[in-house]
Amino acid sequence: MPINPQAYRPAKTLLTLGDTVFDPVAAADFPETRLRFRNDRAAAEVGLDALTDDEWIAHLGRFEPLPGTLPQPLALRYHGHQFRTYNPEIGDGRGFTFAQLRDDDDRLMDLGTKGSGQTPWSRFGDGRLTLKGGVREILATEMLEALGVPTSRTLSLIETGEALDRGDEPSPTRSAVMVRLNHGHIRIGTFQRIAYERDEAAMRRLVGYTLRNLYGEDSDDPIRLLDLVVARTATLAARYMAAGFVHGVLNSDNINVTGESFDYGPWRFAPTWDPAFTAAYFDHRGLYAFGRQPEAIHWDVMQLAASLRLIAESGPLVETLERFGERYQPAVATAILWRLGVIPQDPDTDRALVQTIEQALRTTATPIDRFFFDAFGGALPDHYGDAFAAVRTALGPYAARRARDHDYWRGEPCAMLIDEVESIWSAIADRDDWAPLHAKIAAIRKMGDALR
Template identity: 65%
Template sequence: MTPPILEIADFLAEPVEAANFPKTILRFRNDRAASEIGLSTLSDDDWLRHFGRFEPLPGNLPQPLALRYHGHQFRVYNPDIGDGRGFLYAQLQDQAGRWLDLGTKGSGQTPYSRFGDGRLTLKGGVREILATEMLEALGVNTSRTFSLIETGEELHRGDEPSPTRSAVMVRMSHGHIRIGSFQRLAYLRLEDELRRLTDYALRAYFNASSGDPVELVRRVVEGTSRLAASYMAAGFVHGVLNSDNINVTSESFDYGPWRFAPTFDPNFTAAYFDHAGLYAFGRQAEAIQWDVVQLAGALRTLADVDALIAELDRFPELYRRALVERFLWRLGVQPKGIDEDLRLVAAIEQGLIASQLPIDHFFFDWAGGSLRGDDAPYRDEAFADFRTRVSGYRAARTLDHPYWQGEPCSMHIEEVEAIWAPIAERDDWSALYAKVERIRGMGEALAS
């Protein structure tokens, strides 16, 4: 079947060519993801041809497409952006008939590169593998790192010891249509194209029969409120929640200065340049909701404004309910009722903020709603309300997976650096591969 993106490529994208890299050294291939789209049987040589040299997949896009978009970056509107070091390489269907995108990072310069070199550091690719694997295991709707190939170039960066090694990465996700894609068309007053993009998004991603802009905002409000709640339960800080980094499928993607918060600190930031804490851990729901407001603003000429506002007004309550669902899922207990569940979540947050205990340890220790292991950290008054409330909850998962007999799996900055060090020093990738397997084991345990 013809990739659906070609329906709108005339106004949404620019055909481009991948960089010609000196080398292609396969470092990571996600066969678990590849099996969903029929590519897990590719030989390593074929993998390198398609995801390092970007030879077109048979019957797919004849040429990569760099997507055009605008966006608010730290709430300042920027019309001078787009895919500057990536492109859409292919669209394939999974077993359920859902279209999935293969998009790149570090694949070379495009018309939107501005002053950038279009490249990705190898360390940046390793960090993205770790972020996406961890988030997927923690139940966050995320893109998945599909491939990482080292490319043999030396790069210079201000935030890494330079020169540093280069790579090209492929991510797999449901879609790459961003809020900024709609903002660009509204900014240029391309109303016909804006209608076409709205219709495309609803049909391609939500199987909707109509191109109603209000319906699109409804879907995005529902998806992004859940995404924001998932970040909180995972203890994750994206770092750069600009409107060009929020897509209408509500998948988390494009990981730059991400961090997992070591403790439940609402003021914890991931980006060293986020001086005002705009995208701090505890402000992520506010940031994402603000971005969704920009989507509604871009669509206001196509829809009834009051109807758009009514959908936006649903975000806080949907977020509140999603927060309960995600916290109870990670804790592994069955819900009792929204009011009582909210009080339990508030008690968890209160205990974690006051105690500054590691988030991962807390959820590991209390898996299934009963304390397993050392009681000492939870004797503090900060956890008194939680201990009282959780005693009335029933377990929602079994604990017979081997993961529960070990130590909690986490992904803090010190661990990232410890995984990168042997790669940088002696090209030893064993720590990375072992960590990916451990993360996937945690994901299996949480899903049980």
């Protein structure tokens, strides 16, 4: 394969954890491999953008080992609370980590899969991914990246030629294997599994691994790790809210300890600021509703703190955990002001502005994307009437962080509501027409350029 030695920097640090957190596995043998999406912008960050399509398919569809990194795929072991019920029988059931590379910011990145076949943790699943699920993940990750949410990127989607039966969508349906680029795949559930097994030595190794390789700190201190995770996950929760995003399944096995969002199933973007809006049809109690996401993520981090009690005292863990709220409040103000395109003032003024905006959006049911598009730069258009008078007043002292001079602002807001997601998929399912997907990706990236 063509390698740029400055950009391609392989690693295999995961192996230092030993076999307490993974099982070696083999990828499924797919009937076909048809390349449907390659994210060269993300690939360039880890030196893979020069691959030919044939090489891309060989490494990211057939999973021939990339030079200098993991010699074979590893399915990660973890436990987790799923809708607040502890499950000790889960792990990577249809995915694995097959490479580690350093990106251009020297972060350790994992190449992980979805739909790559069965593993010891598949239980009764077939280890496959629907093509629709892969398309939806592309749309989620592209939109979140553009809106400033720390997220995995969808690196590759390859159609695999199998007909899959699924109970919750029309079947048979087409199959795919997806590769994501992620800043680590160590989850809160990874720590929960080791705590469940009462393996103190493995817990200390995992804490040290996470601090050194994912946070760049020469430390083995579990309190320090929890403090970093509290800060990162509070920021993630804040960015979800500013983006109007509902992940749908914020189980503890779906929370990455780097605070980077990943693993998108029944996600949706909320059309309006409705705290009760849910993404998953099976979330009957609204546990992971739009407005409850900060609470849900905080609860998951509590499970990390409980796991770290294996090697740390409860007092400092509780004290650190209680800082989540004081981290979340300024983070949500920063996130909303960033999307609004204005320069922050002082914390009290920023907090008051955010509360005023949330109140107006909630009581008027104004579309979230429309509001942030119209108000970018801090100048609310005249057609926003009396219901937004307090918002207009609160915006008075704020200066724009950049002018509305990008071509994006001369069009319409880029949104990602469920009807459009279904329309993009229908074009693929009915006519094998991928043009609407590629057009949407281009529109999302245009918005991202305007916001940055």
